[in-house]
Amino acid sequence: MDTRWLDEGERAAWLRLIAVVELLPGVLDTQLRRDAHLTHYDYFVLAMLSEAPDRTLRMTALALRTNATLPRLSHVVRRLEGRDLIERFPCPEDGRATNARLTPAGWDEVVAAAPGHVEAVRSHVLDVLNPAQVTQLQQICDALLTRLDPDGLMGQLYDLRR
């Protein structure tokens, strides 16, 4: 079967998307590591917990919301637990499940890190785009996610109980 190669416009869009995907994580990590000793993924985990009811989520639900695999989350949570930012306890309703809960220290950490992080997000991403582009970006990413993560999307939309 013969390949449909990329035309000029497709190639231009693709090369730039690759560049963004390659560079953005580094920028976010650098700021957060410097100012809060957190990976961007660490921060995202803490942030998702901070917005959940009781600041608690099941590991599986947390993995879905953070677009990560369960093994990855497990390692990260173990490290954060060692720093007393998160605590784990067995889920009373399902013996197989474990809940992750933000500790008070973890909450303080998020509150302290948030302004600097939002500033970074603004200066590197949102403030560079006009309002129309922000909307376009959302729609484009939505379309991509239906293909990249057909199941995971559900996790973002429906409120999974712990």
Next chain:
Amino acid sequence: MDTRWLDEGERAAWLRLIAVVELLPGVLDTQLRRDAHLTHYDYFVLAMLSEAPDRTLRMTALALRTNATLPRLSHVVRRLEGRDLIERFPCPEDGRATNARLTPAGWDEVVAAAPGHVEAVRSHVLDVLNPAQVTQLQQICDALLTRLDPDGLMGQLYDLRR
């Protein structure tokens, strides 16, 4: 100084962008690793070399084009050199520099891997978007790159000699 928090639309766009950035590399890596025993970054390095004059580039130029740091590229090239896909030799014009050149085996590898990779790019990204969105994506990424990589952009546009 008080933080300008994200409004609803900004937050929606941001969360989805994070998800894409988190998931896309994994999808590309998985396909290429399975079909060609290459990381996406490995493939990208080989692809950039394959398009360069004499299939040769300086390490610095190659790092710029692949949006990576020099240490990262150095490790990757060492591994690819071990598989005889790339060869390194000192640059005759500048004793400090070293050139990386695609070997015939490396060329074959790119040629063999390209169709499957392009198919993955199409099915996961480009074919999910309509033509207008592809253009928007390019413009958005262009805007982001002026901030994410103010110098690197030059490397993409001007043809660096080896």
Next chain:
DNA sequence: GGGTGTTACTTGAAGCATCAACCAATCACC
């Protein structure tokens, strides 16, 4: 022509992600 500083690249150590394997609890079903 000998500092001084910069550029180009490599290396080793440390940390994080990923994969496969594993265990434990629950569910389905007869």
Next chain:
DNA sequence: GGTGATTGGTTGATGCTTCAAGTAACACCC
């Protein structure tokens, strides 16, 4: 109520990235 399959999660090994440090060549300048 017992067996097999599934779900939920953890762990250890491997590999890649990153950071800091190091080496070597070049450029400038007095």
